[in-house]
Structures are given as structure tokens and as C-alpha cells.
Amino acid sequence: MRFLSAKANFCITAVIICLLLLLFLLPSAPVKQDKATWLWDTAIIRSESEEILDFSGREGVTTIFLQIQESVPAEDYRRFIRSAHEVNIAIHALGGEPDWAYADQREEGGKLMSWLEEYNMESKPEERFQGVQLDVEPYVLRRWEREQEQVVKEWSRNMESWVQEARRQGLEISAAVPFWLDSIPGPEGSGNFSRWMLEQSDAVAVMSYRDDGEKMYELSREELEQADELGKSVWIGMELTDTKEGDHLTFHGKSAKVMKNEARRAAALGTEHPSFAGLAVHHYQAWHRKTTAMTNENDSR
DSSP states (O other): OHHHHHHHHHHHHHHHHHHHHHHHHSOOOOOOOOEEEEEOOTTHHHHSHHHHHHHHHHTTEEEEEEEOOTTSOHHHHHHHHHHHHHTTOEEEEEEOOGGGGSGGGHHHHHHHHHHHHHHHHTSOGGGSOOEEEEOOOGGGSTHHHHOHHHHHHHHHHHHHHHHHHHHHHTOEEEEEEEGGGGGSBOGGGOSBHHHHHHHHSSEEEEEOOOSSHHHHHHHHHHHHHHHHHHTOEEEEEEEOSOOTTOGGGOOTTSOHHHHHHHHHHHHHHHTTSTTEEEEEEEOHHHHHHHHHHHHHHHHHO
């Protein structure tokens, strides 16, 4: 009996070792490398269109959130979007101001939606915006501290109006949201506000700004889990600009190698969620400057 037990233990141990070796040798699940980026200085699409799209293609960008500026001629948008379409990069219109959350500013978002409809109707399919992202941040204004519940109520009603219009136009709609929005009650007892935003829109870009990939993921995890359940999408945001709020929020001042390693870590963790859309990098020009500086430094060695 002792001999048989020892033999059985040996066999079990051997099987376990073989399974572990097999798991080690099998290729790991691919990390989702798609990225989005915000482009705020829209005027540069006239003179730097090719450079923007070449850079975006190299970095795995599949979506650009492009701020709408009235001073930019419609033909410049058409030319840029047509070129982006050729390299499979989607262009989403970007708009928003902090006070757009207020009831008396609802029409400001409405004007953006009207502009988009007119523009898309007058453009060829390959020249049209595929979606719209709303970046409305009322928490930077004083009224948020005094009347948060009322602001949430007005903001949500405005969002409902804009979402309805986006749906009518056949546009994807997303929102840029702070990571802590899941701690804010939704309108009229509807759970937390981040879940409400996901229920309304197609996607959210979580401003989970940290200089650590694991922390970026952790700050976005609740939204990812909610989106998994709802069948929506989540971008994990990363910050590259200088900020007075703390060095730990940004990769500004960190090496490009550190930035890429942490970005990959966040993406690897995010890939575990079917809702993970990729990383959203804030913003194009800061990203381009950082990468160009790294390339120039390597070339000079």
C-alpha cells in the first residue's frame, strides 16, 4: 500500500508538472493594443495631417477625438477624415465645456449636434464623423460644491437630450468621465453616475490618470465591470501633459520607456475585460513631443 501510494503521488506530481509546463509554453492571450487620443488644436490638421496619421498608425491609434472649432473650414475636416478613413482610423467629434452640464446651456451641446448633422449630410461617407464625444466637467466649477445633486440632475437631462440626437443621426456617442464618478449617486436613485453614463452612451473614456499602469487599471475597474455587464466599451485614460495636481498623475517628466511599459501593463490588465476598448492618451501633441524627443535622443547617441 505504501508503494502504491508513493507511485500514485509520483504520477499526480508528474501530471501537475506537465500541466504547468504546458501552460507556460502555450502563448498568452494577446494584449489589446488599440489606442485613442484627444486632438485639441484642430487647426493643425491642415498643415500636419500626414504626420498626425502616420504617428497615430505607428502607435496603434484607432480613434481620434477631434475638437470641433468653428474657425476650421469644413473642407479641412473632410480632407483629414478622408485620409484617416484610408488608414482605418475613426474620427469622433469632440466638444464640451464645464457649464454645458447646466440646464440653461443644453442648447450649446445641441448646436454641436446640429453642426455635425449638417456637416455629415453635406459630406461623402468616407468624410463623415463616425461618433461624438462629450467632455463636460462641471466639477471644476464652484456650483458643484454647493449643488452637486442638482447639477447631476441637470447634467443627466442634458446628456439624455444629446444622446437622443446622436442616436437619431446614427452616431456613436461617448463621454469623458473622471474615475471617481462611480462614487457619485446617479440621478433620481439610478445607482452610481458612472453606470448611468454607460447605460446612456456607447462608451466612456475614464480619466484614470496615474503614472502606474496597475493603478490606471484599478481606477477604471468598476467602469470596466459595469460595461462588461451592459455590453458597452471603456477606454482607460493616461495623462502625458504637465499638471499642477501632482507628478503621480502624469507621465510628463518620465521616460518614454517607463510610459510604454506602464501603458502595456494597464492594457494587459484591461484586456481581461470584453468591454476594454484600449488606452486613451491625453493628448496627441504631448504624446508626439515625448516620442519625438525620445527618437532624437536615441539618434544623437
